[in-house]
Amino acid sequence: MKEKFERSIVENALRSYPLAETPPDLPRLVLQRIQKMPRQATFRLFWLDWALGIFLAAVLSFGVLALRHVPPVLQNQLYIHWLQFWQKIRLARINESFVLAAFCGFLIVMVWLIWANRPEQRKLR
Amino acid sequence: MHMEANEKQLVKLAKAGDTKAFGSLVELHQRYVYNLALRVVANPQEAEDLAQEALVRAWIALPNFREQAQFRTWLYRIVANLCFNRLPGLRRELNDLGDEYLEDWSDLNAAQDDPAAITEANDLKDFLYYEIDKLPEQYRLLVSLRYQQELSYDEISSVLNLPLGTVKTGLFRAKERLRSTLAAKANVLEEIVV
Numbered sequence: 231m232k233e234k235f236e237r238s239i240v241e242n243a244l245r246s247y248p249l250a251e252t253p254p255d256l257p258r259l260v261l262q263r264i265q266k267m268p269r270q271a272t273f274r275l276f277w278l279d280w281a282l283g284i285f286l287a288a289v290l291s292f293g294v295l296a297l298r299h300v301p302p303v304l305q306n307q308l309y310i311h312w313l314q315f316w317q318k319i320r321l322a323r324i325n326e327s328f329v330l331a332a333f334c335g336f337l338i339v340m341v342w343l344i345w346a347n348r349p350e351q352r353k354l355r
Numbered sequence: 356m357h358m359e360a361n362e363k364q365l366v367k368l369a370k371a372g373d374t375k376a377f378g379s380l381v382e383l384h385q386r387y388v389y390n391l392a393l394r395v396v397a398n399p400q401e402a403e404d405l406a407q408e409a410l411v412r413a414w415i416a417l418p419n420f421r422e423q424a425q426f427r428t429w430l431y432r433i434v435a436n437l438c439f440n441r442l443p444g445l446r447r448e449l450n451d452l453g454d455e456y457l458e459d460w461s462d463l464n465a466a467q468d469d470p471a472a473i474t475e476a477n478d479l480k481d482f483l484y485y486e487i488d489k490l491p492e493q494y495r496l497l498v499s500l501r502y503q504q505e506l507s508y509d510e511i512s513s514v515l516n517l518p519l520g521t522v523k524t525g526l527f528r529a530k531e532r533l534r535s536t537l538a539a540k541a542n543v544l545e546e547i548v549v
Contacts, residue, residue, distance in 0.1 A: 233534070236541075239476045240533045243483035244502045252389045253403045257381045260407055264414045265374060 366426050370417050381410055384427060387504050388434055394499035395438045395492055409434045431514045448493040454520025486536050494529035501526055
């Protein structure tokens with residue numbers, strides 16, 4: 231047999247390679263399984279997300295604006311306080327770290343509580 | 356075109372949580388999903404489990420399905436990933452195929468003008484079907500995607516996350532293996548006749 235002829239026979243066999251019959255129960259079993267499971271919630275933004283976002287943006291903007299309009303004397307005082315604060319942190323780094331970690335933990339728990347109690351999450355439970 | 360629009364509608368409904376619409380999608384694609392799994396794992400019971408798992412995962416992941424890709428290629432990607440989980444060596448074997456340039460002979464058609472050739476090709480089909488089933492799993496996966504699911508090289512490359520060259524190389528090697536077994540069989544037959 232010539233190589234080209236062999237190739238054409240192989241190509242034809244591949245093109246006519248038959249599909250096997252599907253097990254008859256497959257769709258029923260799939261539907262049975264999916265009807266039992268809760269559906270994953272689609273990622274969407276809700277009014278609470280927008281409200282929190284706007285609130286945080288407002289606080290940050292207010293902070294930046296306030297800092298820019300502080301009189302020079304007060305600015306120097308703030309700078310000195312900041313340096314003193316930094317010195318204290320350096321001296322008591324371990325204690326401060328614990329406080330910071332506790333604060334972060336508190337923030338995470340608060341955020342989680344707010345997130346988990348959204349109406350959409352409650353529906354999933 | 357109409358079917359495609361209908362499928363898009365079904366996908367939208369299923370994304371919104373309509374199980375009936377998803378059931379219709381399962382009916383539409385189950386045969387291809389099952390066959391892809393069957394060609395790779397080569398065991399009907401395992402293929403059924405894998406197809407079922409793939410369809411359930413599709414339901415879970417459907418809300419995140421961006422309709423930029425076709426639903427069926429997205430579905431095949433899920434099946435392929437499950438195959439990779441089940442056969443840990445499969446991904447490596449596919450990557451090891453390389454991507455050297457190889458001649459494409461997919462445009463050949465069994466000498467359609469020659470009736471004797473057609474008869475011979477038909478006689479050899481069963482032998483070749485048997486040989487296709489005996490190919491290593493990485494070749495069976497590529498052959499199934501190309502010839503049973505009728506995906507283009509680009510689509511296969513996207514489904515398996517492989518370079519286009521690797522897909523072409525793999526398919527070429529699969530066909531060359533089949534051709535050489537066919538040639539060996541022809542030689543044996545000639546020797547018997549002589």
